[in-house]
Amino acid sequence: MGALVPLTRPGWVEAGRHLLAGLELAVREVNDAGGIAGRPLELVVRDTAADPGRAAAAVDELEGLGVAALAGEYHSVVARAAAARADALGLPFLCSSAVLDALTEQPTDWVARLCPAQSHGWRIYADFLLGAGHRRIAVAAQASVYWASGIRILRDRLAAGGGTVVELDMGLLDPAGVCDALVDHGATALLLLVGHPDPAVPIVKAVRRDRRLAELLIGAPAGQPEFTAWAALLGDEGAAVPFLRYRPERLTPLGVRVEASLRERLAAAPSFVAFEGYDTVAVLADVLRSHGVDRARIAESWPRVAVDGTRGPIRFSRTPGIGVWQWAWPPVQVVDRDPAEPDHFRVLHPV
Structure with missing residues (x-):
């Protein structure tokens, strides 16, 4: 099994x-249980370093x-570059954690996805903002297909x-300029559609320390505050920043067991991304046991998948507007880090 993972900057x-x-x-668990038809499952990992060309070459x-x-x-x-190449080569690809709706230009049977489409999760986030009384939203955005798609959805x-949404171009503004623009526009919420740690961390620090913006909500729908580096870099200033998290309030019994193993492996609390990785292999191992290693048979099996994952039963279907086989839908929450206890998360908007 090939695996694409960003492991370097x-x-x-x-x-x-x-x-x-x-x-x-x-x-490891698949192999401890005897592998696939008596043969060990091997994971062949390639680092994408967030480079589409490098990912396509790895495919x-x-x-x-x-x-x-x-x-x-x-x-x-x-993931979009990898999916296009996998589709062209006839190589089954189960995408773990990339949400862009248009993962492929055309519908394909070769690609399936575990994480929710961006339009699903980000609409939930918009509903959370409206429910909290926010009507004047600013987004600090960098140039990217992903961020542009998010802005349209919001x-x-x-x-x-x-x-309404006011877009602040981070190609033109520094953190101090962001603060001035927020005051000028009368925004009640700022969403960070930018990279982490830069410029996300400097923006948060500037906004938190600007007395004019004491009542402003900072949000990060893409999930930057999920990871421990966010808390390490921002401390108390990184709390109360709502983000999207793709896990239920209560994991399945499998999820509880896997969480303990992941915590030991990572020496930290596992993010929802770690559960997505585990569930990816759980699905593919089940497919390989049932349908063998023929690539065409694997691709044909997506609509017959029925696997109990760490976050609930996994099934794939065709979803309007999505060109790949999609789990519709994984659990979605809006959460933040508790200001009273930044290592703990508060569920603000479960779905």
């Missing part, structure tokens, strides 16, 4: 480390090495509830 290395921990734990290499299927990836733009959903 400019990739989000902490997310990649969690994704890989989940993948590796599940592979070519892994296809040539004879992997039965492809797993992983965190960054949406990178703008459409917020407009339906009487809200």
